[in-house]
Amino acid sequence: MSTDVRSILVRAARVEARRDGSRTIEAEHVLLALAREHDSEAAQLLAEVGLTEDAIRSALNREWEQSLAVAGIEVRTGSLPEATPERGRDPQMGESTKLLLHRAMEAAPKPGGGRIGPMRILVGLLATERGRVARALDAAGVDRAALRTRATEALAAGTR
Amino acid sequence: MTELVDPEDPAAGLAAVVALRRLADRLEDSQVERAMRSGWSWAEVAEVLGVTRQAVHKKHARRLLAAGVALRRR
Numbered sequence: 001m002s003t004d005v006r007s008i009l010v011r012a013a014r015v016e017a018r019r020d021g022s023r024t025i026e027a028e029h030v031l032l033a034l035a036r037e038h039d040s041e042a043a044q045l046l047a048e049v050g051l052t053e054d055a056i057r058s059a060l061n062r063e064w065e066q067s068l069a070v071a072g073i074e075v076r077t078g079s080l081p082e083a084t085p086e087r088g089r090d091p092q093m094g095e096s097t098k099l100l101l102h103r104a105m106e107a108a109p110k111p112g113g114g115r116i117g118p119m120r121i122l123v124g125l126l127a128t129e130r131g132r133v134a135r136a137l138d139a140a141g142v143d144r145a146a147l148r149t150r151a152t153e154a155l156a157a158g159t160r
Numbered sequence: 161m162t163e164l165v166d167p168e169d170p171a172a173g174l175a176a177v178v179a180l181r182r183l184a185d186r187l188e189d190s191q192v193e194r195a196m197r198s199g200w201s202w203a204e205v206a207e208v209l210g211v212t213r214q215a216v217h218k219k220h221a222r223r224l225l226a227a228g229v230a231l232r233r234r
Contacts, residue, residue: 021189067179070172075183083189086223135175 009033009121010093017091021083024094027125027133028060034118034125041159042118045150049142059140063132066139096131100124107155117160122151192220193229201232 010025012033017025035053037043046052051059061077068075104124105111111120126148128134137144188209195205202221206213224231 021186063175064179064182067172067175068183070176071180073180073183080183080186081190081194083186083193084223084227086226088222088226130171132175132178 009037009118010097012036013097014091018085018087018089021085022094023089023091025091025097026094027096027100027131028056028136030097030100030121031125031133032056034122037118040118041154042122042151045119045122045147045154049147050140051137051142055140056136059136060132062139063136067135096133099128103127107152109156115160119151119155119159123148123155126151189220189223192216193224193227196220196224196229196231199232 009030013025013029016029016032017023020029022029032053034040034042035046035051035056046056064077065075068077100121101124104116104120104127107120107123107127125133126144134144137147192205192209202213202217206216209216221231
């Protein structure tokens with residue numbers, strides 16, 4: 001285990017951002033990174049409500065299509081032309097990631113000097129009604145409130 | 161002309177802004193790549209996009225070089 005799980009998550013999330021062609025690491029990339037940490041209880045909790053890596057990717061695409069439809073644009077995002085991602089690119093933390101880390105640190109019990117684990121990151125990620133992750137989970141038919149309660153309880157019970 | 165789905169819902173309208181930016185970014189990355197693969201110059205791409213040659217070069221050159229696209233000097 002690393003001394004700071006947060007750095008692992010941000011590193012894994014950076015890979016997701018790069019793959020997505022994004023210039024910043026956003027909350028959705030952190031969610032994918034969480035789901036890929038198969039050994040963690042956070043990933044297991046996500047999988048229990050159907051949020052595997054693949055399910056999250058398709059939920060994010062569905063959210064994209066739904067939001068484009070609001071602007072009157074009908075696009076099958078799966079058939080969009082691909083751009084070659086830049087492997088050397090180093091995306092920086094976006095605002096949604098900064099917000100979720102801030103919320104994660106605020107969640108009880110306060111981490112003090114302790115390590116930041118995946119469950120705490122998940123709690124921070126679920127602590128909002130807004131943004132692409134919340135909308136994607138809604139599109140996937142996930143009960144966000146129930147998931148948030150379970151993650152909050154697991155964190156309070158000592159899961160990192 | 162298509163009506164906005166729910167003009168009363170700012171959350172949906174703002175999400176549409178984000179979605180459009182994602183779409184524009186994806187299209188820009190893929191279409192600049194396509195043009196450069198077809199032998200366009202930076203100046204030609206820049207003219208169509210309405211930005212400076214330096215701007216389009218700064219944004220895309222590293223990625224396209226890494227992707228193995230043979231770039232013209234100018």
